[in-house]
Each structure stands twice: as structure tokens, then as C-alpha cells.
Amino acid sequence: MAYNDLRDFIQALxxxxxxxxxxxxxxxxxxxxxxxxxxxxxGGPALLFEKPKxxxxxxxxxxxxxxxxxxxxxxxxxxxxxxxxxxxFLEMKMPEGLIGKIKMLPKxxxxxxxxxxxxxxxxxxxxxxTSDFSLFDYPILKCWPEDGGRFxxxxxxxxxxxDTGKRNCGMYRLHVYDERTTGMHWQTHxxxxxxxxxxxxxxxxxxxxxxxxxGADPATMYSAILPLPPDLDExxxxxxxxxxxxxxxxxxxxxxxxPANAEIVLEGHVELGELRTEGPFGDHTGxxxxxxxxxxxxxxxxxxxxxxxxxxxxxxxPPMEDFYMGKAIERIxxxxxxxxxxxxxxxxxxxxxxxxxxxxxxIRKSYPxxxxxxxxxxxxxxxxxxxxxxxxxxxxxxxxxxxxxAWKALNNIDPERDIQFTLGPVDSLDHASRLVNYGSKxxxxxxxxxxxxxxxxxxxxxxxxxxxxxxxVDWLWKKAGL
Ligand SMILES: Cc1cc2nc3c(=O)[nH]c(=O)nc-3n(C[C@H](O)[C@H](O)[C@H](O)COP(=O)(O)O)c2cc1C
Ligand SMILES: [Mn+2]
Numbered sequence: 110m111a112y113n114d115l116r117d118f119i120q121a122l123x124x125x126x127x128x129x130x131x132x133x134x135x136x137x138x139x140x141x142x143x144x145x146x147x148x149x150x151x152g153g154p155a156l157l158f159e160k161p162k163x164x165x166x167x168x169x170x171x172x173x174x175x176x177x178x179x180x181x182x183x184x185x186x187x188x189x190x191x192x193x194x195x196x197x198f199l200e201m202k203m204p205e206g207l208i209g210k211i212k213m214l215p216k217x218x219x220x221x222x223x224x225x226x227x228x229x230x231x232x233x234x235x236x237x238x239t240s241d242f243s244l245f246d247y248p249i250l251k252c253w254p255e256d257g258g259r260f261x262x263x264x265x266x267x268x269x270x271x272d273t274g275k276r277n278c279g280m281y282r283l284h285v286y287d288e289r290t291t292g293m294h295w296q297t298h299x300x301x302x303x304x305x306x307x308x309x310x311x312x313x314x315x316x317x318x319x320x321x322x323x324g325a326d327p328a329t330m331y332s333a334i335l336p337l338p339p340d341l342d343e344x345x346x347x348x349x350x351x352x353x354x355x356x357x358x359x360x361x362x363x364x365x366x367x368p369a370n371a372e373i374v375l376e377g378h379v380e381l382g383e384l385r386t387e388g389p390f391g392d393h394t395g396x397x398x399x400x401x402x403x404x405x406x407x408x409x410x411x412x413x414x415x416x417x418x419x420x421x422x423x424x425x426x427p428p429m430e431d432f433y434m435g436k437a438i439e440r441i442x443x444x445x446x447x448x449x450x451x452x453x454x455x456x457x458x459x460x461x462x463x464x465x466x467x468x469x470x471x472i473r474k475s476y477p478x479x480x481x482x483x484x485x486x487x488x489x490x491x492x493x494x495x496x497x498x499x500x501x502x503x504x505x506x507x508x509x510x511x512x513x514x515a516w517k518a519l520n521n522i523d524p525e526r527d528i529q530f531t532l533g534p535v536d537s538l539d540h541a542s543r544l545v546n547y548g549s550k551x552x553x554x555x556x557x558x559x560x561x562x563x564x565x566x567x568x569x570x571x572x573x574x575x576x577x578x579x580x581x582v583d584w585l586w587k588k589a590g591l
Contacts, residue, residue: 111351111352113326114325115169115325115370115420116418118182118327119157119169119172122181127178129154129155130157131156131157131158131159131160132160136162136163137162137164137248137259138250138251139251141168142252142253144158144170145170145423145430146425148174149171149430154171155169155171155174156169157169157418161248166246166247166416166419167419168248168418168419169418170420170421170430171422171430172420172430173327173430173433174430174433179436182327182331183327188436188437188441191440195445196444198220199444199448201213201216222348223346224348225344225347225348226354226356227356227358228358228369231368231369231370231371232369232370233322233370233414234369235413235415236413236414237361237412238411238413239361239410242289244285245288249419249421250421250423252391253423256388256390256397257284257388257400258285258286259284259285260282260390261323261421262423262424263323263324263330263421263422264282264322265323266278266333268301268304268305268318269304269364270303270307270340271304272307276342277300277304277339277343278332278342279300279301280334281296281301282390283321284387284388284403286385286405289377289407289409290405290408291406295404296537296546297537298492298534298546300339309382315381316378316380316381317381318363318364318377318378319365319376319377320363320374320375321375321376322367323371323374323375324371324372324373324419326351326355329368330420331434332350334434335438336438336491336492344368356370357369360376360410361376361412362409372413372418375406376408376411377406377408377409377410379405379406380407383404383405384402384404385404385405387400387403388400391425392424393425393429393463394463395463398538427461427463435458435464439457450486452474452475452479452483454471454473454504455470455507459511462498464495465495465496465497465536465538466496467498467500468487468496468499470483470500470502471502471506472503472556473503474503474556474557477561480556481552484501484529484554488533495536497536498550498552500514500555501553501554501556502514503556503557518553521556521557527554528553529551529553530551531552532550533548533550534546535548
């Protein structure tokens with residue numbers, strides 16, 4: 110049964126011993142960060158702060174911050190189950206004969222059930238505040254000492270593509286400037302930024318409507334971070350993830366819909382052309398991302414539940430909660446990547462690589478230059494374009510084992526021959542690139558080299574003991590009392 114809302118998810122976490130309630134006052138200025146950081150680093154539970162200091166609204170953090178919690182969020186025993194379901198749909202083809210077609214109907218009905226549904230009213234509309242409201246009514250975190258202020262860190266930002274009318278939902282942090290104004294940190298490659306650019310270029314409107322939902326059922330919240338193609342509705346994917354349609358309600362003051370089960374919804378607009386300094390912010394690179402100019406979100410109405418729960422996260426030196434969210438993306442999106450690149454056996458984005466800095470790829474190598482073809486493809490594949498360093502190894506290397514990759518890859522390369530540089534778009538958070546959003550990337554071909562690649566020396570095998578000797582020493586080992 111799909112979770113109805115954030116509360117259902119909290120209950121499930123609690124039932125699984127994955128949630129700790131903190132009944133006393135803790136300050137949303139820095140102190141909650143220190144709690145959340147320690148909890149995630151020590152394998153601790155999700156935290157529900159019942160009394161953020163100075164507020165009556167409880168605050169939930171680290172709800173996704175382990176693989177177990179990701180499984181609870183997505184209602185699976187392993188996130189690979191989600192990947193398997195995707196493969197099932199991708200491989201679906203029209204069966205032969207009438208019986209086969211009839212058998213197919215439930216599957217088709219299932220597809221139909223993913224689409225979001227607009228409903229007349231929702232729990233998120235229990236309270237409507239069109240005047241006399243303030244963002245400071247909510248326990249919004251100041252995460253790290255040098256942050257430029259308080260930041261909403263887990264928002265679902267809804268906007269509409271002005272050309273196609275299609276909805277987008279992305280997670281872009283909001284830097285709180287005052288009671289009713291925030292930054293809108295959609296990076297230039299993201300869909301919110303694209304909608305903004307198009308509206309501005311069209312020159313017909315002066316403002317762009319935006320709605321932000323905070324706190325919802327876990328699949329809906331999670332869908333906002335998925336690297337989906339433009340114009341693919343996150344709410345449809347959320348419906349797939351939860352095997353039940355996402356119910357949406359119309360906003361009160363803007364022409365957008367938001368999840369009916371949301372805890373808090375901010376309605377408002379971005380003035381086209383207005384920019385303001387956003388940040389600095391202690392980011393998921395483990396460094397402060399520099400202040401930069403970003404659009405400004407003017408909140409003109411807040412709708413919420415009577416007793417909302419504020420959902421948030423912190424990012425910082427890895428691993429943090431976002432590592433686990435990203436690890437699940439790695440598993441879920443592998444089959445999609447393999448549709449384009451069937452030679453890819455597995456991929457791994459180690460925590461220290463912050464997703465965009467390092468991707469390890471195992472391939473079944475079939476022809477000369479194959480590793481470089483895979484690098485080029487990854488640099489051309491959606492948000493994988495940000496990959497600063499790609500290391501390609503043969504399929505006998507377990508990329509989930511970073512030590513094995515380091516050992517084998519470093520043995521296998523002649524650096525001058527096997528390292529390839531290229532230029533292109535880089536993650537907005539990269540503080541080392543020559544320019545914001547533009548810089549170089551490195552691909553390392555750590556596969557075994559072939560004569561067809563000009564390598565004619567013999568290639569040695571990896572050392573391993575013979576099975577007979579192992580077996581005999583198993584016995585001798587015991588005899589020796591070791
Ligand atoms: C906790 C968290 C915070 C994020 N904050 C931002 C942000 O401030 N700006 C941004 O562009 N992307 C941010 N992201 C990444 C985007 O949500 C992600 O790239 C998403 O796929 C964008 O969706 P879109 O393709 O619909 O734009 C964040 C992700 C997470 C998990
Ligand atoms: Mn999107």
C-alpha cells in the first residue's frame with residue numbers, strides 16, 4: 110500500500126526502528142545539523158525534532174539517510190527491485206495471439222494507474238494564508254557556520270514549460286532572504302532554469318509562476334531529484350514508484366498543481382530578470398559553494414496543514430543523506446543507461462566523488478577504443494554529462510569495490526596513453542573549473558589494452574592460488590591450530 114503522506118512514512122520508519130524522536134529543544138541554527146551529521150556518519154536513525162528551538166512545527170531530517178530507509182521509502186526489500194520493474198516495462202512488447210494480449214491487460218492497466226490525478230481538495234489546503242504569513246514561522250535550518258542564511262533544503266519546485274505546457278518538479282534549495290522572499294537556486298542545466306530562460310526570451314510575461322511543496326509521501330519527494338529527461342513528469346514517475354497515482358490539487362493563486370498530501374506549499378513567482386546574491390552554502394561537495402547571482406522567489410501565499418511537519422536535510426562532507434538518495438539513483442537508472450549502452454555491466458559513484466566528480470564503469474570490451482566510446486556516451490547522457498572523472502575498467506573488475514578498482518586501474522594504465530581530456534559543461538558546484546559551469550573532464554581507460562590499440566606486449570594475469578592447494582591448506586591450517 111502506497112504511503113498517503115509524510116506521516117505514513119514517519120510511522121513506517123518508526124515501526125522499523127529507523128526513527129528517533131527528540132522531545133527537547135534543539136536549535137535549527139547549526140545544532141540540528143550537528144545532530145544530523147553525527148547520526149548519518151554513525152549509522153544512526155532518522156530524527157524527528159519535536160521542538161525545534163523557537164518553533165511549534167516539528168522537523169524531520171535523515172529520513173532517507175541509509176539504504177534501509179531508502180527501501181522503506183520506496184517500499185521494497187532492495188532498490189534493485191525498482192530497477193527490475195523498470196526493465197519489465199522496457200522489455201514489454203505486444204504478445205502474440207489473443208490469449209497473450211488479454212494476459213497483457215493488467216500490465217497496461219498498471220501503466221495507466223501511474224498518471225497523476227487532479228482532485229478537488231487536499232490536506233495541504235487546511236490552512237490558507239494570503240496575508241500575514243512569514244517563512245520565519247517554520248524551523249528552516251541555518252546548516253553551517255558560514256552559510257549566507259537559512260535554507261529550505263528539501264523543496265519540490267514546480268514550474269511549467271512555457272512552450273509545451275509540461276510540468277517540471279525539481280529539488281532546488283531556497284535561500285531565505287526575508288519573511289516572503291527567497292533565492293531560487295535552479296542551476297543553469299536544470300529544467301526550472303530552462304523554463305525561466307524560455308519565458309524571459311519570449312518576452313511576453315514579466316513573471317514566472319512557481320509553487321514549492323515541502324514534505325509529501327516519500328516517493329513523490331524523491332522523484333524531484335531524479336535525473337529525468339526534460340518534459341517527463343516527475344509526478345508520473347512518482348506514481349510508478351509508489352504504484353499509485355499522485356493526487357494533485359490546484360494552487361490557490363497560481364496556475365500550477367501541487368501534491369494534495371503536501372505538508373506546506375509556497376505559492377508565488379519569480380520576476381524575470383531579477384537576480385540576487387544566493388549563498389554561500391555548505392554544499393554536498395563538502396565545501397562551501399560560492400555565492401552567485403540567482404533568480405528571486407516571491408512568496409505570495411502559503412497553504413499548509415493545520416499542524417505541518419517540516420521536512421529537511423543537510424548536505425556537507427560525505428557521506429550525507431544525499432549519498433543514499435544518489436546510490437538508489439545509481440541502482441535504479443543502471444537499466445536505463447544500459448538501454449543505450451548495453452556494454453555497461455555496472456557503475457559506481459563512490460561517496461567521496463560526490464556523484465559528479467567520479468564514476469567507475471565496468472564494460473564488456475568488444476572492440477578497440479571501446480572504453481573511450483563509453484566515456485563519450487556518458488558525457489552526452491543527461492546529468493551524467495557532469496562526470497568530471499570517468500574510470501572505465503573491464504567487466505571482471507567489481508566497481509562497487511573501490512579498492513579493487515584503484516588496484517587494477519592503476520596497474521593497467523600508461524597515463525599519457527590512457528588518459529583523455531575533454532571540455533564541456535561542468536556541475537555548477539565545481540569550484541575548481543576555469544569558469545562557472547564550463548571546464549575540463551578526464552576519462553581513464555583502465556581496460557586491458559589490445560593489439561588493435563597498438564599494444565603488442567604480453568598482458569599478465571591476476572595472481573590467484575589454485576583450488577587444490579587452497580583446499581589442502583584449509584585442512585593444514587586447522588591442523589596448525591591457526
Ligand atoms: C538535497 C538536494 C538538494 C539539491 N539542491 C539543488 C539545488 O539547489 N539546485 C539544483 O540545481 N539542483 C539541486 N539538486 C539536484 C536536483 O534536484 C537534480 O539535479 C534534479 O534532477 C533536477 O531536476 P530537473 O532535471 O527536473 O531540473 C539537489 C538535490 C538534492 C538531493
Ligand atoms: Mn525534470
